[in-house]
Amino acid sequence: MAQTQQNILVRDIMTRSLITVDASATINEAAKLMEKAKVGSVVVTENKIPIGIMTDRDFAITIAAHAYPIQTKVKQVMSAPLVHIRSDDEVWTAADIMYSRKIRRLPVLDEDELLGIVSATDFVKLYTVCNREDMRKMYFHALTKIFDDNNEPI
16 A cells, blocks of 8 residues: 655744734834844734835835834834735745745734744755655646746737
């Protein structure tokens, strides 16, 4: 009897510890939280419901380019609506979303509950522990995606 290979799920690779900030906080407060926690993003919440994300890229590009004052509210400059994934989705779905949306961090929500975040680093970690069959699946998935993208009807 052949052994069935289990699919790798988002919950298997996501980072469970993450930082949140209220939408009414200032970008200065968000930056200080990120620095203290040594993270590259904070999930923005309103009434404890995730509504957006602030990343180090937002600080480097959006805030710096427009010279927003440090007292600007996070809600004014956050990336929204929040692109997210569920914990029971396959990791390849997360990779597709991140690739197609050109994002490096993907919050994990089940209903409105924030469970964690998947980052590009989590995929690097996954890659380092994959077995040969996992690699074949990744390769097949990537080729299928490229083929599908290049053969869409006009």
